[in-house]
Amino acid sequence: MDKKILSRIFLPFVLVVLAGLWLAEVLLAKSTPDNNVLAWYSLNWAVTIFVTAVGVKFLLDGIFMGSKGVISRRLTIIAGAVVLVLALFCLAFTIALPKNLVMPIVAIILTAGVFVGILVTGGKKWDTADNQKVGYKNYRQRKAEEEKAERENS
Numbered sequence: 001m002d003k004k005i006l007s008r009i010f011l012p013f014v015l016v017v018l019a020g021l022w023l024a025e026v027l028l029a030k031s032t033p034d035n036n037v038l039a040w041y042s043l044n045w046a047v048t049i050f051v052t053a054v055g056v057k058f059l060l061d062g063i064f065m066g067s068k069g070v071i072s073r074r075l076t077i078i079a080g081a082v083v084l085v086l087a088l089f090c091l092a093f094t095i096a097l098p099k100n101l102v103m104p105i106v107a108i109i110l111t112a113g114v115f116v117g118i119l120v121t122g123g124k125k126w127d128t129a130d131n132q133k134v135g136y137k138n139y140r141q142r143k144a145e146e147e148k149a150e151r152e153n154s
Contacts, residue, residue, distance in 0.1 A: 007061055014053040018046045048090040055083035059113075063120050074117040081113020 025038035058080030065073050085106050092102050137145070 007057065010057050011050075011053060014050060018049060022046065042094075044090070044094040048087060048094050051083060051090050052087040055080050055087050058083055059116070063116065070121045073121050077117040077120065078113050081110050081116075084109050084113070 021038065021041050025036070025041045028036045028038050058076055060080075062073050062076030062080060065076060088102065088105055088109060091097065
């Protein structure tokens with residue numbers, strides 16, 4: 001089984017849950033119109049939940065992306081933070097948050113995304129050169145080894 005199977009089925013699973021909530025809300029509205037426990041559920045909530053799930057997926061993919069480069073990991077985490085900001089705006093329109101509360105939360109989400117990106121990648125630079133890797137040999141060392149191998153073979 002593929003290691004990324006959970007990451008790949010997460011968003012379709014969220015869509016199935018949202019469709020199931022929609023169906024349950026419609027059925028409960030018809031059967032018990034006075035006592036509908038899912039009366040809160042609407043398209044606004046569905047979009048908010050889905051966008052939040054997309055942001056969380058990006059964050060988790062960026063955090064647990066092991067073999068990819070530093071840049072792709074950081075960009076994936078920052079993209080997750082940006083999508084979570086969109087989810088915050090969806091939530092603000094859904095529950096009518098005060099306007100003066102939205103921007104500080106946006107700043108917190110974005111700075112937390114940058115912080116997690118640096119924390120996960122260990123502060124590594126994306127442009128580390130080959131000569132900083134263990135076992136690096138410069139041109140003269142490689143040529144000397146090639147000549148030594150040629151002398152041994154002949």
